[in-house]
Amino acid sequence: MGSKAPPIDKRRQILDAAIRVFARQGFHSTRVSDIADQAGVAYGLVYHYFRSKEEVLNELFSERWSLLLAAIEEADRDGATPRAKLETVAAFIVDSYQHNPELMKVIIVEVTRAANSFGRTHLSEIRRAYESIAKIVADGQEAGAFRRDIDPAFASMAFYGAIEQLLSGWIFDLIPASDTDYEQAKTLVVATICDGLEPR
Amino acid sequence: MGSKAPPIDKRRQILDAAIRVFARQGFHSTRVSDIADQAGVAYGLVYHYFRSKEEVLNELFSERWSLLLAAIEEADRDGATPRAKLETVAAFIVDSYQHNPELMKVIIVEVTRAANSFGRTHLSEIRRAYESIAKIVADGQEAGAFRRDIDPAFASMAFYGAIEQLLSGWIFDLIPASDTDYEQAKTLVVATICDGLEPR
């Protein structure tokens, strides 16, 4: 029997460790050695796989954000109605959080909501997500499904902002977080944005 | 004629300088000497008035956030309808940005959206704002002005998240920013949240 220890992917190990420590301590308070410790490797190895501490974060972000971009575009392609498209997008984001809250916390807290520092690097990728959502809205307006007096870009910001704030609320324990809450949120956030708070 | 050189409030000078450099470079990339230079005072004076660089930021945040809290509570007290109350809140926030975009940028980017680091310190103050907004929604539901199937805390997050995201959009140049845009935003954000995107 060819016996060899299963080749543990150290690179992956480091990335996963980074998620945990970034989530716990924040990017700035995390030392490269913290990541290495958590990963159980020497800290020099981090530099074997990544150019810098920042690149680790960048990698984490890009990995995940590309999935989001793909999901939005897929939703746009495949969705039956504009509202269904938004529901798919909302569901994808909430699911992402549900499945890997630490990673989403890192992405939101350290990148998306820190456009001043690291977000700066990824502004164009972030913008693309907003634009894709705006396109869904714009198409919806053209199709008569959405009112026309609200700028699509504006609506996109409101929609995405509402969702991200929910995630923040969960992350920082400002609103209750349970599987049920996550499930409800997926439709409620779309209900709020599409139907409005006032009774119809 | 009692004549005396107008006593320049150095403390204020330092705070104002901090707003500018925090907005430009971000808190972490700002050295205390940057603040002092910008304020035109000696290095050590910052430490004469503040215990640390962080305390400067804390002061900036608290100063402004207490105004927001007061504004929300006043809106709640004095507003004619729940919707009008929300409009007042939205207007206050947008106005704040319009009048001092740098300060609002600092508060949002470095505190509100960085709950991981500095926001942690102010979580209770931040929470109070969300709760006050939630109360407006809850009262609105009781009065029949708002639908009842959306949790007030949830609605509050969506509402505040939408506004803050708009500000982020302006800050990072993701959506057009002009006085007209600001003006429209005040009502549109409430229209979005209260009436929904779908035509009535």
Next chain:
Amino acid sequence: MGSKAPPIDKRRQILDAAIRVFARQGFHSTRVSDIADQAGVAYGLVYHYFRSKEEVLNELFSERWSLLLAAIEEADRDGATPRAKLETVAAFIVDSYQHNPELMKVIIVEVTRAANSFGRTHLSEIRRAYESIAKIVADGQEAGAFRRDIDPAFASMAFYGAIEQLLSGWIFDLIPASDTDYEQAKTLVVATICDGLEPR
């Protein structure tokens, strides 16, 4: 009745405050503002009376050390026997500690035993004390009261060192300290040095 608030000697007040804080925190850990606080004056005033923080310590030392020098010389002049002279010196030092342990602590810990830093400045004054004691020994040898095979300078160091170590022991709670202990120490230290530990 000429009424005037008794002119509080601020200079004295500062010196006394310095004794307390130097004794408590040590010279290096004492800020000028600590002295001022303890004295109940603004810290600028310290600079009105003293050129620097170090000068405060110097003053404290010189004030006291000159008394010691005078006491040794008086003992030498007036003592009946060499041994009586040493007893007078020992008694003076122990009394000094008994009456103002904080001051003696400062002098010993910060000057006498810190010849590396501040003691350096006062080395010649310190040396004079040792020499005066050595002279007492030398005279005693000439008079046949002391053995001749021990160098007077050497004996002086042993004598002074023994006493100072006792004070250190009291200061740092290494040996019991009570009025009775002080009283006994005066004669015992001379007994030790003059008669020796071995029974006669």
Next chain:
Amino acid sequence: MGSKAPPIDKRRQILDAAIRVFARQGFHSTRVSDIADQAGVAYGLVYHYFRSKEEVLNELFSERWSLLLAAIEEADRDGATPRAKLETVAAFIVDSYQHNPELMKVIIVEVTRAANSFGRTHLSEIRRAYESIAKIVADGQEAGAFRRDIDPAFASMAFYGAIEQLLSGWIFDLIPASDTDYEQAKTLVVATICDGLEPR
């Protein structure tokens, strides 16, 4: 022949450098960069091996003091007479100074005689030395070799104080220092303490 550059122990190099600069400038006036310069290593390496500048001093002290403690205890175990025991102790201390005067200077000036600051940390170790010496005296009293009217703790202080003062005298050039002086001191200090200054 396996040839490899002799692995220079940088940690040791730093400690030795610290001895030199602490002895020359005193602990407080020594910057960490002085130590690094003297050791010929980079600034940060000091912090690679030691948590702080103070820890360097602590290490230096503990390293040496443990030898002293061992020496005293060995002297107590192996000495023929109480007086011989004290002679061994005195000889060990004087030898220590003779072999490494800089180290002993640092230990005495910065730790032993600075019980206020760094000595505080080591008070218990210092106390142990005094107690071990006191035990030698107490045993000597019980055996009838020493007079009984002098408290052993008291005698211990006198004995140790006398020796340390001699070292101080050498360090600060208050008394002549030569190999002959060192040699004589070993027996003379015991002669002084055991036989007394007065002729028998």
Next chain:
DNA sequence: CATGAATGAGACTTCATTCAT
């Protein structure tokens, strides 16, 4: 005399990154 705001040099410590092994 008295105050305390203002100054700014100085020192410690951290930690990302490099590199020899």
Next chain:
DNA sequence: TATGAATGAAGTCTCATTCAT
């Protein structure tokens, strides 16, 4: 690949001292 010793730039904070009032 993997390690961790070594580097050194960078930045926070302290505090003695000055000085205008």
